[in-house]
Amino acid sequence: MKPAIVCFGEVLLRLSSPGKELLLQSPRFDAHIGGAEANVAVSLHKFGHRTRVVSALPDSTLGRACADELRRHGVDTDSIHFGDGRMGMYFLTHGAGHRPAEVLYDRANSSFAIAPPATYDWASLLADARWLHVSGITPAVSAATAEAASQAMQAARKANVQISFDCNFRARLWGSRSPEAPRLLTRLCEQADVIFGDDRDIAFMLGFKASAADARREAADVAFKTFKHLRYIVCTERARHSVDVQQLTGLLFDSKNAYTSRSYPLHSIVDRIGGGDAFAAGVLHGLLTGMTPQESIDFGAAAGCLKHSIPGDFNLLGVSDVELLLSEKGGDVRR
Numbered sequence: 001m002k003p004a005i006v007c008f009g010e011v012l013l014r015l016s017s018p019g020k021e022l023l024l025q026s027p028r029f030d031a032h033i034g035g036a037e038a039n040v041a042v043s044l045h046k047f048g049h050r051t052r053v054v055s056a057l058p059d060s061t062l063g064r065a066c067a068d069e070l071r072r073h074g075v076d077t078d079s080i081h082f083g084d085g086r087m088g089m090y091f092l093t094h095g096a097g098h099r100p101a102e103v104l105y106d107r108a109n110s111s112f113a114i115a116p117p118a119t120y121d122w123a124s125l126l127a128d129a130r131w132l133h134v135s136g137i138t139p140a141v142s143a144a145t146a147e148a149a150s151q152a153m154q155a156a157r158k159a160n161v162q163i164s165f166d167c168n169f170r171a172r173l174w175g176s177r178s179p180e181a182p183r184l185l186t187r188l189c190e191q192a193d194v195i196f197g198d199d200r201d202i203a204f205m206l207g208f209k210a211s212a213a214d215a216r217r218e219a220a221d222v223a224f225k226t227f228k229h230l231r232y233i234v235c236t237e238r239a240r241h242s243v244d245v246q247q248l249t250g251l252l253f254d255s256k257n258a259y260t261s262r263s264y265p266l267h268s269i270v271d272r273i274g275g276g277d278a279f280a281a282g283v284l285h286g287l288l289t290g291m292t293p294q295e296s297i298d299f300g301a302a303a304g305c306l307k308h309s310i311p312g313d314f315n316l317l318g319v320s321d322v323e324l325l326l327s328e329k330g331g332d333v334r335r
């Protein structure tokens with residue numbers, strides 16, 4: 001069996017208003033399953049990897065249905081703990097025109113938030129793993145999940161499992177624990193081989209202030225000096241050209257070089273939630289399959305761009321879909 005990619009984080013139920021409506025403008029919600037690490041696991045499975053989500057869900061119809069949905073997309077859910085607490089949820093209003101999208105979290109005291117760190121036996125959860133992926137959302141959820149994330153990463157390091165960490169800063173989630181965020185995020189980045197984060201994340205964690213025009217390179221240099229296991233730091237750049245057209249570019253830094261992807265205009269966006277996770281999964285697919293850094297960032301940016309065309313949090317597209325975009329041979333209809 002192929003070695004597994006383990007993703008540790010909260011699985012969420014998302015309730016979004018239909019179309020571009022405001023919440024409860026009409027009395028309906030669309031339901032999707034999401035969560036940063038689950039999104040990465042699903043996308044990596046679609047790219048041909050064996051993926052496992054480690055998490056905690058309520059032992060209820062909702063919790064079981066969420067796990068079923070992940071399993072439907074090929075993710076191994078056998079290590080999900082079903083216990084006390086409630087389903088973590090978020091409400092989403094899609095953005096339109098000048099109105100940004102809005103996320104309302106409803107996940108306090110969720111099963112994941114209250115699960116003690118000892119819920120997870122990392123030595124066995126990582127025994128067949130080659131990679132561990134965690135995001136900065138996990139330590140933001142609760143003190144218990146921050147400790148569990150740290151234990152997961154330490155166990156991975158000990159077992160020679162590669163680690164990626166997506167900073168994913170969510171101010172609304174940290175709430176009153178915000179003063180602790182830089183220290184807790186730094187502690188996790190110290191274990192990572194690959195960090196998804198930009199100069200704002202590095203500045204937030206390390207108090208660094210960019211002086212030159214190339215803030216991202218400077219931030220990457222600070223990160224390489226601070227985090228001894230770091231091999232790559234990766235981020236996206238989103239430029240807004242007009243109300244309706246944004247542009248997405250991927251950037252990957254190693255300790256010496258910078259690699260930049262093609263820039264993709266993002267118009268007719270169907271659903272932008274999960275675009276960052278699809279990008280991360282695309283870059284990880286590149287690194288896991290021996291692509292060069294340039295090929296990896298190209299694949300990641302194309303995957304992130306394509307996710308904007310898919311409703312829901314998951315990028316359900318496969319390698320050939322991404323390759324088609326990379327080849328620039330895509331057209332209106334594939335026949």
Ligand SMILES: O=C(O)C(=O)C[C@H](O)[C@H](O)COP(=O)(O)O
Nearest residue numbers: 034035036137273274275276277
């Ligand atoms: O915010 C959270 O706590 C979540 O986990 C929900 C979202 O599904 C991902 O965060 C998507 O993030 P992007 O890929 O950056 O759009």
